[in-house]
Amino acid sequence: MVSFNPQQLARATLLSVALLQPLAQAANITEDSFFYGQSPPVYPSPPMPGSASWATAYAKAVALVSQMTLEEKANITVGYTPLTGCSGETGSVPRLNWPGLCLSDAGNGLRATDFVNGWPSGIHVGAAWNKNLAYQRGLHMGGEFKTKGVHVALGPVVGPLGRVAESGRNWEGISNDPYLCGALAAETVQGIQGAGVTTSVKHYIGNEQETNRNPDGDVASVSSNIDDKTLHELYLWPFADAVHAGAGSIMCSYNRLNNSYSCQNSKLLNGILKTELGFEGFVVSDWGAQHTGLDSALAGLDVVMPDSTYWGVNGGNLTIAVNNGSLASARVTDMATRLVASWYQMGQDIDFPEGGIGMPINYYTPHKPVYARDPSSQSVLLDGALEGHVLVKNVNNALPLKSPKLLSVFGYDAVAPQKFDVGGPTDIIAPWTFGAESLSYTPFISSEPAPQIAINGTIISGGGSGANAPAYISAPIDALKEQAYLDGTSLFWDFYDNDPIIDTSSDACLVFINAFATEGNDRLGLHDDYSDALIQNVAANCSNTIVTIHNAGIRLVEQWIDHPNITAVIFAHLPGQDSGRALVQLLYGVQSFSGKLPYTVAKNESDYTNAGKPSLPEGDYQLFPQEDFSEGVYIDYRDFDAKNITPRYEFGFGLTYTTFSYSDLTIEKLAGASTSYLPPAAETIIEGGIASLWDVIAQVTATITNTGSVDAAEIAQLYVGIPGGPVKQLRGFSKVDIPVGANVTVEFDLQRRDLSEWSVTDQSWVLQSGSYPIYVGASSRDLPLVGSLSI
Known part of the structure; x- marks a missing residue:
């Protein structure tokens, strides 16, 4: 109506x-199908x-x-x-x-x-x-x-x-x-x-x-x-x-x-x-x-x-x-x-600025500028850009670069956008456009050569309402030019040819591609032939090919990852406006890589739930599209573990410029911590749920030693095997800086919530009696420390 x-x-x-009426029977629910595909009413608000x-x-x-x-x-x-x-x-x-x-x-x-x-x-x-x-x-x-x-x-x-x-x-x-x-x-x-x-x-x-x-x-x-x-x-x-x-x-x-x-x-x-x-x-x-x-x-x-x-x-x-x-x-x-x-x-009743000040509806309307950029944000912007890069391959210490004499740079993603346009795309050369209504930061995408990529410039975000207008863009080639000036390096570049000429004197060939995504549309694939061909063409003629992918989601690499001339690969994600500046610091070892994958990179699309694709209207439900989440909790690494699928790169994986060892696992159930089956029925509800769910009931510690030659950060991860559930689930992580030769003790608090499962019949989180496997290590499949917690 x-x-x-x-x-x-x-x-x-x-x-x-x-x-x-069905709600009155909720106390007698005995199986989860009661909720599957239907939503029982709950009133009043x-x-x-x-x-x-x-x-x-x-x-x-x-x-x-x-x-x-x-x-x-x-x-x-x-x-x-x-x-x-x-x-x-x-x-x-x-x-x-x-x-x-x-x-x-x-x-x-x-x-x-x-x-x-x-x-x-x-x-x-x-x-x-x-x-x-x-x-x-x-x-x-x-x-x-x-x-x-x-x-x-x-x-x-x-x-x-x-x-x-x-x-x-x-x-x-x-x-x-x-x-x-x-x-x-x-x-x-x-x-x-x-x-x-x-x-x-x-x-x-x-x-x-x-x-x-x-x-x-x-x-x-x-x-x-x-x-x-x-x-x-x-x-x-x-x-x-x-x-x-x-x-x-x-x-x-x-x-x-x-x-x-x-x-x-x-x-x-x-x-x-x-x-x-x-x-x-x-x-x-x-x-x-x-x-x-x-x-x-x-x-x-x-x-x-x-x-x-x-x-x-x-x-x-x-x-x-x-x-x-x-x-x-x-x-x-x-x-x-x-x-x-x-x-x-939020304290907005006291000295809060006028709503939307300095934000005219029409960007071209004369308006009093309101400068919101705080100089103290610079280090946070750069650190944020640095730490989200993930190094997944580095053969024979191809990285960091050491004052190369000649670098060759290839790929559409290396260069800064060539044009800003207010009011929509008016020129197919424009790599980025601002929508007049939103001033969003959205790459220009054409159907050729590949609809999955932003062909005309590097990407620092995806598209749609989640994007904004940056103060500037530090593109990879911009930062590389500055480093070349400092090192006396010569640069050769070709951003547009898919089968470029390679100078055989190149110390390294850097290839930049992207995988774009935007609100309003799902991606058409997890890789594209155009970019894969570019990488293969460069690698065929350059023995030290280093690939950087600015990816707005999972990007498969099977077409070329095992090529012997591809020595290093970086998932650069979406770093924001300091993209190039951050990447060059990592490429040259001013900073060590410290990011790890927040998803699993498969070998094939078919390894993902529904082959990674969205559902479409079909059959009896063409007018009422249905997507059954029949896999339950088994997505990403939970699913790969359950089906014993070997990924290309597992969840939580990432390399640095050093090596780490793990030792001294301790697992302690805290004295006095309640491990009863159900929380007290009359317990207080706080923000987030029943109060006792947030109680720490066990603590785990481990020692990490930097056994390499570079100061770097490690992300230690703790996984728990909850009986009857996935083989393991992330339940703790800690990112710590560790100097060469030093060791650091990491501590993980396990809350009641972390060890519980949801009971449909009890309509509550419950603990089980028994042994909970505990794993600590560097990724979801590199877990050298194994123990157990008895409840």
Whole structure:
């Protein structure tokens, strides 16, 4: 329905009452199929808890909202056409001096404005495996949002999780592993909110493909059909981490979850997010993701963007629903309270800049410049770019380079973009374009020679709403020229020929390619013949060929990885504006590589779930596309382990310029730690779930020694084998700098949550009695230390 009328409201209310009947039987659920493909109703929507960490903000919000009329409360729940470059703006209450909120993309830097930085993307953060760096990135990036008067940053992204290898938005997310993704998302939330800006963690939930993400004519959005156990143990895990970190907003996604649209799914919003996880903030729709009026209000949606035909101009249909008895006034009060409380929680009531200041709708409109770039961010930008590079091959110490006499540089990705164009692509030579409405940073892609690549310049991010306009771009060739000047090196380059002439005097040949992805479309493959041919042609005539891939997701390398002349390979991911500068420091050994893969690189597409491809409408469900997550929790390395598939490069793998050894594993169950089967029934719910889930019940330590000749950082990883589940699951990591010859003791805390499984029958996290294998090492398949923990 487009708007409410009394007959429709009455019918919706009767349907809601009828649908409550299965919920009464929930205590007798005995199998997971109850949740698979259907979403049981959960009503009513619980009010904001106002727990200890939110108590002051909650009290202030209650006091302010109590002064609002029903019409004013309804008004602030809907979006308005922005008067600035904000992605969306809520209604305001001028008579109470409540300004309304400016919400803006993106999770990788502030979009639609100038004088901000282009930060490393989510996938790059995941490849760095550095909690403190993730926090610092969030803090500094959040400072830019605040300087521009943005109240809500639309990020970080923890969904998609990477189930579909070709998904167009995997680059915005952090990792295919929920533990790594959740840990770094939590740091990002704390960093951005530490700067006084609310995070809107997205996309909740099951948003694993771009294909059919939105309704198209008579075809509904794809339904991600996920059983209850998989939902909790995999896809919900990083959202729980973000909520535990205090996230002030969650964005519901475009897709359906178990055949109910995410933004009107009462099980997801009322039952899991607001009850089970104790979420304090507000739920906002993705832009245009609302598909009903009363149902979405009852189900727990609090704010609609960018506007709402269903709730009406100024939220007028909500007012009608309350006045005719279809919707409790307390629901609208809670919507407004959650929104206003986030404003108070982030301290935005004191000296916060004017909303969207320095962000005109039209980029060419004369405007007062607002400089959001803080000089103190420079080191964080560079460190972030450095640490997300992953070295996966380095034969005979081909790297680092040592003052070469002649370097030959090849490939379309080496060069800086040649043209910026405001208003859309007007020239096929333009490698990057700004959309007039978004000022997004998006490469120009043509159908030739390969639709999977950005042919006309290096990429520092993917495309769509997750991208922003950088202050500058340090391309590989730019930084190489500066290094050549210092070393007296001669450079030869050819960025455009796919079968270039090779100077046989070259000390090394550097080949630069990319793998592009963007919102709105899934990738067409995990490699492309054009780039593979370029690499093979160079390697055929150069005995020291070094390949760098700027990849917005998994990129296969089987066509050339074993070529004897290919001596080094780098997954450079999406480093942000300091891309070339960071890469050259790594190539020349000024810094050692320290990143590791946040996903598995297979040998074949067929090794991934559904061959890595999105589902398509077919058969009886052409109008209601269905995607059954029948593999359960077995994605990425969990699946490779279960099927005994040998990957090309395993999850967590990455080389440095030195070597490390592991020793002295200790495993200790803490005295007094509760290891009962179930948490106490009356236990307090805190942000993120039952309080005891976050109790540390065991500690693991190990010693790492730098046995090589270069100071470098190592990422130690801890995996646990939970009985009855995957062979092993990541449950701890620590990135430590270790000088040559020194050793460092790493410590891992295992929380109750880390060792538990989700029980469908008990509807709770439970521990099992028995022995839990513990593994510590350098990657998911290099685990020299093995022990066990008895529960």
